[in-house]
Amino acid sequence: MSTIEESMLALGENARRASRAMMTAGSGQKNRALLAMADALAEQRDALKAANAQDVESARADGLEAALLDRLTLTDRSIDLMHEGLRQVAALPDPVGSVTATSVRPNGMRVAQMRVPLGVIGIIYESRPNVTIDAAALCLKSGNAAILRGGREALRSNVALGRIVQHGLRAAGLPAEAVQVVDTTDRAAVGTLVTMTEHVDVIVPRGGKGLIARLAQEARVPLIKHLDGNCHVYIDRDAEPEKAHAVAFNAKTYRYGVCGAMETLLVHEQAADGILPRLGQALHEHGVQLRGCERTRQRLPYAVPATDEDWATEYLGPILAVRIVDGLDEAIAHIARWSSGHTEAIVTENLSAAQRFQREVDSSSVYVNLPTCFADGFEYGLGAEIGISTNRLHARGPVGLEGLTTLKWILNGEGQTRG
Amino acid sequence: MSTIEESMLALGENARRASRAMMTAGSGQKNRALLAMADALAEQRDALKAANAQDVESARADGLEAALLDRLTLTDRSIDLMHEGLRQVAALPDPVGSVTATSVRPNGMRVAQMRVPLGVIGIIYESRPNVTIDAAALCLKSGNAAILRGGREALRSNVALGRIVQHGLRAAGLPAEAVQVVDTTDRAAVGTLVTMTEHVDVIVPRGGKGLIARLAQEARVPLIKHLDGNCHVYIDRDAEPEKAHAVAFNAKTYRYGVCGAMETLLVHEQAADGILPRLGQALHEHGVQLRGCERTRQRLPYAVPATDEDWATEYLGPILAVRIVDGLDEAIAHIARWSSGHTEAIVTENLSAAQRFQREVDSSSVYVNLPTCFADGFEYGLGAEIGISTNRLHARGPVGLEGLTTLKWILNGEGQTRG
Numbered sequence: 001m002s003t004i005e006e007s008m009l010a011l012g013e014n015a016r017r018a019s020r021a022m023m024t025a026g027s028g029q030k031n032r033a034l035l036a037m038a039d040a041l042a043e044q045r046d047a048l049k050a051a052n053a054q055d056v057e058s059a060r061a062d063g064l065e066a067a068l069l070d071r072l073t074l075t076d077r078s079i080d081l082m083h084e085g086l087r088q089v090a091a092l093p094d095p096v097g098s099v100t101a102t103s104v105r106p107n108g109m110r111v112a113q114m115r116v117p118l119g120v121i122g123i124i125y126e127s128r129p130n131v132t133i134d135a136a137a138l139c140l141k142s143g144n145a146a147i148l149r150g151g152r153e154a155l156r157s158n159v160a161l162g163r164i165v166q167h168g169l170r171a172a173g174l175p176a177e178a179v180q181v182v183d184t185t186d187r188a189a190v191g192t193l194v195t196m197t198e199h200v201d202v203i204v205p206r207g208g209k210g211l212i213a214r215l216a217q218e219a220r221v222p223l224i225k226h227l228d229g230n231c232h233v234y235i236d237r238d239a240e241p242e243k244a245h246a247v248a249f250n251a252k253t254y255r256y257g258v259c260g261a262m263e264t265l266l267v268h269e270q271a272a273d274g275i276l277p278r279l280g281q282a283l284h285e286h287g288v289q290l291r292g293c294e295r296t297r298q299r300l301p302y303a304v305p306a307t308d309e310d311w312a313t314e315y316l317g318p319i320l321a322v323r324i325v326d327g328l329d330e331a332i333a334h335i336a337r338w339s340s341g342h343t344e345a346i347v348t349e350n351l352s353a354a355q356r357f358q359r360e361v362d363s364s365s366v367y368v369n370l371p372t373c374f375a376d377g378f379e380y381g382l383g384a385e386i387g388i389s390t391n392r393l394h395a396r397g398p399v400g401l402e403g404l405t406t407l408k409w410i411l412n413g414e415g416q417t418r419g
Numbered sequence: 420m421s422t423i424e425e426s427m428l429a430l431g432e433n434a435r436r437a438s439r440a441m442m443t444a445g446s447g448q449k450n451r452a453l454l455a456m457a458d459a460l461a462e463q464r465d466a467l468k469a470a471n472a473q474d475v476e477s478a479r480a481d482g483l484e485a486a487l488l489d490r491l492t493l494t495d496r497s498i499d500l501m502h503e504g505l506r507q508v509a510a511l512p513d514p515v516g517s518v519t520a521t522s523v524r525p526n527g528m529r530v531a532q533m534r535v536p537l538g539v540i541g542i543i544y545e546s547r548p549n550v551t552i553d554a555a556a557l558c559l560k561s562g563n564a565a566i567l568r569g570g571r572e573a574l575r576s577n578v579a580l581g582r583i584v585q586h587g588l589r590a591a592g593l594p595a596e597a598v599q600v601v602d603t604t605d606r607a608a609v610g611t612l613v614t615m616t617e618h619v620d621v622i623v624p625r626g627g628k629g630l631i632a633r634l635a636q637e638a639r640v641p642l643i644k645h646l647d648g649n650c651h652v653y654i655d656r657d658a659e660p661e662k663a664h665a666v667a668f669n670a671k672t673y674r675y676g677v678c679g680a681m682e683t684l685l686v687h688e689q690a691a692d693g694i695l696p697r698l699g700q701a702l703h704e705h706g707v708q709l710r711g712c713e714r715t716r717q718r719l720p721y722a723v724p725a726t727d728e729d730w731a732t733e734y735l736g737p738i739l740a741v742r743i744v745d746g747l748d749e750a751i752a753h754i755a756r757w758s759s760g761h762t763e764a765i766v767t768e769n770l771s772a773a774q775r776f777q778r779e780v781d782s783s784s785v786y787v788n789l790p791t792c793f794a795d796g797f798e799y800g801l802g803a804e805i806g807i808s809t810n811r812l813h814a815r816g817p818v819g820l821e822g823l824t825t826l827k828w829i830l831n832g833e834g835q836t837r838g
Contacts, residue, residue: 020755024779097778103800109789111799116781118811201811222641222812243834250836336439347834358829359516360443362535370528370832379837380530380828381522392537392620393641394812397828409799409816410777413789415662415766417669418798 004184008192011147011180012199015120018177019145023117027094029172030141034090037168038083041133044164045079051160052129059153071127072154082133089137092383095401096143099410109413115405117143119201122193123386124149124215126207129157135204136165136179138386142404145178147200149193152185159183194219204387204399209314224399226364226390228340229259230314231372234331234357235275236348237268243369244275244347245282251345251371253286256317259388260343260375263314264321266331272299272324280322288318295324311338328353332360339363341390343375364390364397423603427611430566430599431618434539437596438564442536446513448591449560453509456587457502460552463583464498470579471548478572490546491573501552508556511802514820515562518829528832534824536562538620541612542805543568543634545626548576554623555584555598557805561823564597566619568612571604578602613638623806623818628733643818645783645809647759648678649733650791653750653776654694655767656687662788663694663766664701670764670790672705675736678807679762679794682733683740685750691718691743699741707737714743730757747772751779758782760809762794783809783816 001009022030041048052074059072095115102112121144123135132148139146150158162181169176182189194203200221205212212225233251235244251262267276272295280290280300290296291310292303303322310321311334325331335344345367346357354368365375375398377385382400389395395403420428441449460467471493478491514534521531540563542554551567558565569577581600588595601608613622619640624631631644652670654663670681686695691714699709699719709715710729711722722741729740730753744750754763764786765776773787784794794817796804801819808814814822 020781023781105798105800109793114777119781240834246834246836254837354831358533362439362442362538363827365828365830367830368832369834370830371836373837374528374830374835379524380830381524392825396825406811406815408782409784411784411786411789411793411799412773413787415659415665415788416793417665417790418673418792 002188004186004188005192007184008182008189009196009199011182012120012196014177015145015147015180016199018175019117019120021175022140022143022145022178025143025174027096029174030094030143031090033140033168033172033174034086034137036171037133037137037165038086038090040164040167041079041083041086044160045076048079048157048160048164049074051156055154055156062153064153068127068153072129072151072157074129074157078130082130085134086137089141089384092141092401094141095405107416109411109416112410113407114410115402116408118404118406120145120147120199121404122147122149122200122203122221124190124193124203124205124207124211125151126211127151127154129154129161131206132158132161132181133165135206135386138384138401138404140169140178142401144404147180147182147193149182149190155183155185190215191218194221197221206387222394224387224389224391224395224403226259226340226342226388228314229261229342229375229388230263230312230338230340231260231342231375232264232266232335232339232344233262233372234266234325234328234335234344234346235268235271236328236346236350236353237270238350238353239268239271239275239347240349241275244271245279247345247347247369247371248279249282251373252283252288252320254371254373256315258373258375260373261316262320262372264311264323264338266334267296267322267324268328268331269295269324269326276300276322283320286318288320290320290322292322293324296322314340328356332357335361335363342388343367343372345370345372364388421607423605423607424611426603427601427608428615428618430601431539431615433596434564434566434599435618437594438536438538440594441559441562441564441597444562444593446515448593449513449562450509452559452587452591452593453505453556455590456552456556456584457505457509459583459586460498460502460505463579464495467498467576467579467583468493470575474573474575481572483572487546487572491548491570491576493548493576497549501549504553505556508560508803511560511820513560514824526835528830528835531829532826533829534821535827537823537825539564539566539618540823541566541568541619541622541640543609543612543622543624543626543630544570545630546570546573548573548580550625551577551580551600552584554625554805557803557820557823559588559597561820563823566599566601566612568601568609574602574604609634610637613640616640625806641813643806643808643810643814643822645678645759645761645807647733648680648761648794648807649682649731649757649759650679650761650794651683651685651754651758651763652681652791653685653744653747653754653763653765654687654690655747655765655769655772656689657769657772658687658690658694658766659768660694663690664698666764666766666788666790667698668701670792671702671707671739673790673792675734677792677794679792680735681739681791683730683742683757685753686715686741686743687750688714688743688745691715695719695741702739705737707739709739709741711741712743715741733759747775751776754780754782761807762786762791764789764791783807
């Protein structure tokens with residue numbers, strides 16, 4: 001066994017031990033830890049910025065590209081946001097310990113389910129050091145222990161943030177090992193983390209598709225993840241034109257880089273003439289390249305021809321595939337064929353079309369008259385989000401605190417026996 | 420690619436296609452299929468018994484042991500039970516389509532979750548052919564497609580049952596491929612089934628620990644499973660002696676072979692003299708071998724010494740490990756150290772001991788004043804059970820129809836956009 005493997009297993013054992021204490025920690029104690037972290041973050045702002053400056057300097061020397069350098073850099077503003085985030089998570093309701101679904105059986109025994117923490121959560125992320133605080137806060141609040149493995153280039157920042165988190169845990173009388181930052185940049189650490197099923201209950205990867213696809217290949221621990229957000233908006237024959245315009249424009253242009261951004265627009269043939277010319281023009285002028293099917297290009301001459309490749313692609317940029325369909329059936333079939341199961345929307349005033357779309361489209365979120373860019377835990381009212389899942393099992397769609405918990409059955413009786 | 424692999428992938432594609440039709444099938448249609456299966460089972464009883472007789476004959480010639488031959492044999496009684504089971508599943512409420520957790524966001528959009536089928540479910544089981552009908556019924560009722568792979572020795576019986584199931588599906592206008600029986604005994608078929616993540620969403624293995632451990636090693640598709648049911652009953656200082664006796668005796672002797680059978684009894688030191696002599700005697704006379712710690716053996720001279728091996732073992736037979744503990748803390752620590760996370764129980768009249776035990780013991784089911792042998796979906800009121808899970812993610816504890824479904828988010832708006 002390599003040294004890295006040994007030290008990861010030791011980390012895992014510590015996490016498992018700490019998770020037992022976390023499981024029974026009260027809300028008050030967990031909130032005190034979160035607020036102590038916020039205070040420590042404020043106090044250690046200068047030391048943190050100094051550690052981050054070293055990371056940024058090394059990364060620049062290594063030729064890291066500007067966008068990544070930007071993500072790596074901690075500013076006063078980003079530190080303020082982490083501080084605010086900790087206070088917000090402290091204010092969220094604690095999902096742990098709630099009891100639901102009580103029923104009384106014919107023999108008088110009472111059957112219920114209690115919400116409990118998952119146990120140990122591994123978070124694997126890329127350059128943004130603020131994930132260290134955000135993920136630690138959510139894991140802590142939901143009663144879990146966490147093992148955090150950030151990007152190589154952010155190591156000094158993450159270690160400094162880890163100290164702040166552990167200070168907060170200790171201040172509230174909780175075990176420091178409830179949140180551990182992996183302090184090696186060796187790739188083998190990740191390989192061990194995603195396979196040590198004895199010590200880790202779930203992995204939440206946060207990063208690009210390349211990272212997540214690689215982890216999905218290697219992992220034995222279940223992942224809460226999505227690979228692609230190839231999201232669709234379908235404008236139905238019975239769409240109200242103003243709503244269709246607003247929803248589709250917003251779905252594409254709110255932010256190109258979010259996983260809920262629309263990547264393919266489907267338009268009912270009978271709605272196309274009324275809606276496409278103005279919508280196409282607006283997107284075109286906004287700098288969005290349109291790639292259309294034959295019928296689309298008859299109406300939007302500036303659109304380039306779309307291929308199957310386009311129907312399959314999550315652009316995450318100012319490109320949109322557009323296809324005119326004969327109706328709802330073809331729209332649903334297109335989505336079944338090409339979607340990544342993330343988020344899809346219909347624009348329609350027709351109740352049965354809306355209901356059919358919402359029932360038959362098999363994605364983690366299905367909207368009526370709303371842009372797909374609403375795919376976000378805060379927007380759904382979850383209070384926080386650790387990620388978005390296109391898994392079918394366990395958490396599906398935006399994952400908040402509840403997705404980091406599980407249920408156990410609790411039965412109460414008076415000595416009944418089974419005959 | 421081998422022929423087996425190709426034919427399993429084709430089966431998987433058929434299942435995926437059929438699952439789309441199943442997803443939107445109404446309760447009425449699914450119930451008609453279940454009742455048509457029940458009718459077909461009655462009509463084809465003789466043909467089924469003939470196919471089964473051939474399986475039994477081959478198995479006997481191959482020297483299959485008596486207990487397995489017994490499981491393999493379909494009697495009039497077991498066919499009646501399958502028939503009755505189909506009618507019972509038809510009568511269960513359909514979990515699909517129910518909408519919960521509706522909230523209205525500040526911008527007026529309405530957020531809810533709809534219960535939907537998981538998709539395609541693989542069932543891998545051993546000699547009992549009745550699993551073919553039971554599993555098909557539960558997968559069908561919950562709107563899923565199923566791929567059923569039974570034991571080698573039951574192939575003819577399972578193929579005959581598969582025809583009955585497909586007859587029922589067709590009679591109700593549902594695709595026959597919604598339930599497919601794997602008609603090869605080649606081991607490679609299982610290897611493909613548990614790794615074809617594109618076509619199968621979850622595997623439910625039903626069989627011995629050896630089968631399940633092997634599948635867990637190989638699988639890329641998630642399993643709903645448990646390996647061990649190393650279940651504990653703890654008799655607290657404040658236990659009512661009659662309840663303690665009844666609960667512990669029933670937990671061990673209801674049936675030795677069920678996964679909820681008690682395997683280790685923990686007794687508070689101060690309760691031991693009042694309870695252990697009579698309970699030990701009753702178990703001893705019932706033919707249960709007791710293996711005790713030092714303090715137990717001082718009180719029960721006929722108990723043999725227990726080792727760590729005993730604390731770790733699921734006997735599934737007339738053996739019980741017994742340990743006297745200093746109190747609740749030691750009982751909880753023993754369970755944390757040795758339990759398989761299946762089902763544990765405390766016997767006590769003390770409210771705070773009951774609550775601590777139920778909160779702190781991290782198993783899929785935790786009881787107060789009930790024997791662990793109640794671990795069963797029917798007893799919990801689930802109406803049916805596909806298995807028991809000690810997974811932490813998705814379904815935990817007895818898994819009924821709801822465990823074969825998932826949730827999707829459905830959002831409804833009037834053209835709101837994200838700013």
